[in-house]
Amino acid sequence: MPRSSNQKLKLLYLMKILQEKTDEHHAITVPELITELARYDISAERKSIYDDLEALKLFGLDIVSARGRTTGYYLASKDFELPELKLLVDSVQSSKFITHKKSMELIKKIESLCSVWEGQSLQRQVYVAGRVKTMNESIYYNVDKIHTGIVDNKKISFKYFEYSVTKEKVFRHGGVRYVASPYALTWDDENYYMIAYDSSAGQIKHYRVDKMTDIAMTEEGRDGSEHFQNLDIAVYSKKLFSMFSGEEETVRIEFENRLIGVVIDRFGRDVSAVPSDEAHFVVSVSVAVSPQFLAWVAGFGSEAKILSPESVVEKLTVLLRAALRQYGNPAAAATKQGA
The missing domain is CATH 1.10.10 (Arc Repressor Mutant, subunit A)
Known part of the structure; x- marks a missing residue:
């Protein structure tokens, strides 16, 4: 035969x-x-x-x-152990910036790294349907193009958009292309961001990768390398709340003791927490003072208080007063209820 x-x-x-x-x-x-x-x-x-x-x-x-x-x-031994593959599956299915379709494709590829029997075990823990996922399928190609720009030391151009209330793309700057020098990619609050230098503004900026489109390489070399020589991307991201920019300030905040875990989660284990009395501690942190940062502090109610600088205290006061106006006069409402 x-x-x-x-x-x-x-x-x-x-x-x-x-x-x-x-x-x-x-x-x-x-x-x-x-x-x-x-x-x-x-x-x-x-x-x-x-x-x-x-x-x-x-x-x-x-x-x-x-x-x-x-x-x-x-x-007996494979490149990945089953617990490691389960961790990868968990990461994919919980990542908001990965679309539903791509999540299923990636999980299928992860399953191929183990036996069919172990693959069945992975399938039992897959819960992708119903999760909040990005609508932009091109994010994977965006990441690749941004990496190419970083490696080749070239500026990239792109369009940047937001969604309207009708869920349609609305391009910023009337659709005029942005040009920036990409230096890093970072993942914050379940979103992917490009950290880049904007030559026209003369400053570091960040852009949501899933809101970038039509990315193209340019022949122009990157600018702004001197701004990134001593920049720690992790520290940079930690100063921003939900990646919203603001004027950088060193802010002193007093918290109730039970919030120490929240503070460590936000600012890291290296944050210096100094007891102010038996029930409170004070931290001094460098942050970008944005409405998102102020709302984060306000969310703890009476359990957190900004002590200084006075300019940041005033910004929080203005924000809280504006929020109160949204709901009318609370004092008058309380009087009417008690009558």
Whole structure:
């Protein structure tokens, strides 16, 4: 009988079968290996299988024999352990900037890194439907183009948009293209941002990657490298609340003791917390004073208080007064209720 053209690929297919069909709970016998190889139009005898398994062990595969009523073989060590793959699946399905379609595609690829049996275990923890996901499928290509600009030391041009109340794209600057020098990508508050230098404004800016479109490389070299030489992107991101810009200030805030975990989550374990009395502590943090930062502090109600500088205290006071006006005169409402 003529030999199949796949016969030369026997070792590769044997490795594929072990990767896809076996794990520590699912061994495969030699007769089963012969049957699986036949699916690829490859003939094999028992002795040749034993020789092939030894060759794959010499190659570095961690093939273990499981003895019972029959002897089976399985691949004990793989590039990723099951808990690591579960972590990757969790990250993909919870990432807002990855679309529903791309989430399912990526999870399917992650499943291919383990056995079919372990893949079924991964599927049981997939909950993508109903999650808030970006509507912009091109984000993956945007990331690639931005990385290319960084690596090639070139400026990029792009259009930037927002959504209207009718969920339609509205381009900023009337659709005129932005030009910026990309330096980094960062993930903050479940969104992807490009950190770049804007030559026309002479300052560092950041842009939501899923709101960028029509990205193109330019032939012009990047500007602003001196601004990034000593810039710690993690520190830069930590100063911004929901990546909204504002004037940078060192702000002293007093919190109730029970909020220490929240403060560490926001500013890191290195934040200096000084007790002010038995029930409170004070931190001094460098932040971009934006409405989002002020709203974050206001959200703790009487459990947090900005102490200084006075200009930031005044900004919070103005914000709270404006919010009160949205709901009329609270004092009058309380009097009417008590009458």
